[in-house]
Ligand code: HEM
């Protein structure tokens with residue numbers, strides 16, 4: 031924010047390794063450096079990814095046999111509720127905020143986020159609501175058992191009669207998460223709008239920055255709806271208002287509108303930055319410019335706009351009249367147009383390139399293919415007659431796990447490997463990385479493909495027991511889940527091992543084009559000794575042109 | 590483009606199209622039997638989307654696979670690819686094609702939904718061309734009584750108002766338009782018969798009309814599809830589709846029986862100690878007592894396995 035050269039800390043020499051005695055501590059402090067905060071987000075959320083993964087394996091342990099024999103039914107219901115909640119609010123959202131935090135200021139040539147203190151405060155709310163959520167295992171009656179949707183009237187039922195229940199703690203955690211996300215969103219939008227380096231016009235921004243902007247705008251308009259719904263639910267539970275309680279004249283379907291008005295766009299908060307990651311990675315490892323850069327950039331904003339108009343597709347089989355079903359079917363299908371544009375652009379970027387299959391590229395390609403599959407089942411779900419059959423079955427669970435594990439988790443792994451040298455100053459092990467990729471790819475498909483036939487045959491989601499005819503595909507899915515659990519081991523080994531004793535990384539190991547690759551690895555505390563002046567579009571692969579001006583005067587020439 | 594590329598492209602397209610058509614046919618085998626007229630409509634639509642989806646998926650994956658196999662760079666080759674930044678024609682084409690497809694799919698889905706005319710919430714008139722023919726089976730217009738479906742945590746109960754019969758098994762006449770009235774006493778439940786491909790959430794405080802036409806005799810499974818709390822998974826019932834004669838016979842016989850408490854898995858499970866390995870003893874909502882009905886479902890192991 032300041033351009034006083036006195037404050038610029040020289041690169042490399044004073045940049046400590048995180049395991050150096052005085053300095054690993056900064057990761058446990060109220061640091062306002064966006065890079066430290068980014069890594070704090072990433073490590074914290076990965077911890078919760080493992081927690082949510084253990085819940086998932088417990089769920090799949092129950093489902094490996096048709097009877098409810100491993101867990102008492104309330105425990106099963108608590109497990110799937112907590113699994114969904116942890117994976118969304120404590121893993122997917124924060125890990126992407128972490129990556130964005132780390133990358134956005136570097137990519138736009140800024141020294142930090144617009145509001146560094148707000149940034150740190152937003153991060154420190156994550157462990158707080160994580161603890162609140164976990165504490166709900168300790169209250170009488172256990173954690174919330176109403177699913178991550180928390181639909182009333184089930185979420186209003188309180189068999190223990192206590193005031194502080196798992197459900198109340200759940201609402202509290204989600205509310206704090208919402209506040210943290212709004213703080214983050216304000217920070218990101220301001221940073222991107224106000225803090226770009228000179229010469230970095232809108233159409234010189236990397237696509238990742240475009241997608242973060244689009245995603246964070248969604249947070250700003252969507253979260254108030256979720257918050258309103260959550261507050262009304264809390265009032266219904268604690269002080270006996272009757273917004274949603276049909277026994278007192280309330281309307282439970284109203285809650286569904288509040289919930290999905292946010293939670294559908296939320297899936298785009300998740301996928302958009304992953305589209306950004308794909309768009310960053312494919313050009314580097316195919317050595318070609320991103321095909322149709324401007325269209326890809328704009329289509330993110332189009333998705334943001336459309337995502338606010340489709341929420342009812344989660345309620346097709348609910349209290350939704352026919353005309354509304356048809357209307358939202360059409361709007362939902364429209365989203366596949368900007369999405370399709372991106373997919374075709376990636377294929378065209380890769381096509382005819384000089385491909386190098388390093389681990390980030392493998393995860394990128396795998397994630398993209400899984401995304402295409404999920405997009406196709408998504409269109410099927412958008413078609414009302416089909417959704418009437420498969421709504422609330424495992425088909426839906428299959429669809430969104432292909433997106434969220436297949437595309438999002440794979441995309442996040444791609445990003446971890448790609449920017450690991452930048453973040454840590456060390457190279458990771460390719461061998462372990464490839465092993466991790468193979469295990470993840472097999473595990474994801476083994477776990478989530480069987481859910482599609484199960485759903486078509488009519489197995490409902492959220493069941494602790496099922497008819498024996500569904501056993502075959504469930505056994506496969508459970509084996510896949512355990513394999514996915516295993517697949518994190520080479521990853522963890524790789525990350526910790528390489529951070530501690532990996533080969534030192536150069537500033538730009540991938541010969542990538544982008545401002546973050548012009549600084550040392552890891553970058554100095556204030557990123558840029560001198561704020562760069564951008565003179566070219568991103569992704570100039572094969573064009574032999576400079577990205578930044580070597581002296582300030584060439585700015586005039588370029589603009 | 591020269592002739593050779595055009596020929597190759599044409600050949601690839603034909604092969605992909607053939608595979609996709611074959612997949613579309615396979616799709617019919619992924620479902621339970623088509624026990625309702627609606628099932629035929631839904632399966633046709635699904636088959637169409639599988640055909641289209643397979644084509645797109647194989648197209649994308651095929652191109653990527655080719656690139657991964659044949660466009661890899663040598664270990665010491667540090668050159669860049671051609672700096673192609675875009676192609677307006679191509680971009681217009683691949684924007685236009687999805688738009689056309691979307692309109693096509695949405696139009697087709699609309700048609701199918703209109704033909705199903707399953708009603709559902711707040712919709713007591715047909716959409717679009719509202720005629721008797723809109724119902725999927727014109728022979729099914731012989732109206733039957735409206736059967737009440739009563740749901741509660743965690744039991745299904747069916748009430749036939751004319752004979753004043755209650756039952757925990759849903760009996761339906763074959764080849765007749767069936768009219769149901771869906772009600773819930775407590776939380777959301779979902780009426781879902783996979784073999785019929787129909788589903789509707791049941792919302793407490795509302796009465797929802799629901800229609801469909803069974804076309805195949807047999808025993809099918811009705812499952813609660815909207816999560817309804819602790820014993821949600823145990824909330825299932827059998828649906829027996831039989832000839833209208835057998836149906837009326839069943840109704841008369843059931844009317845003559847004095848009501849007794851039916852078997853109810855949720856209630857029974859609640860009242861015995863659980864066998865589950867992990868059980869911290871968290872309090873749950875107490876299940877409603879078993880329904881008192883004229884006809885209670887037999888042990889389903891005695892019958893043909895429902896689907
Ligand atoms: C082509 C684009 C897509 C279409 C047309 C689509 C369509 C749908 C529809 C209609 C449903 C509701 C199904 C039901 O509950 O009966 C659904 C569920 C879901 N989708 Fe997608 N989807 C698309 C892409 C995505 C993306 C990109 C994500 C996330 C990153 C996503 C995540 C989800 C999730 C999480 C659910 C289920 C939520 C729940 O029920 O718990 N989808 N999708």
Ligand SMILES: [Cu+2]
Pocket residue numbers: 293294295297340341343344
């Ligand atoms: Cu959605």
Ligand SMILES: [Cu+2]
Pocket residue numbers: 740741742743777778779813815816817821824
């Ligand atoms: Cu139910």
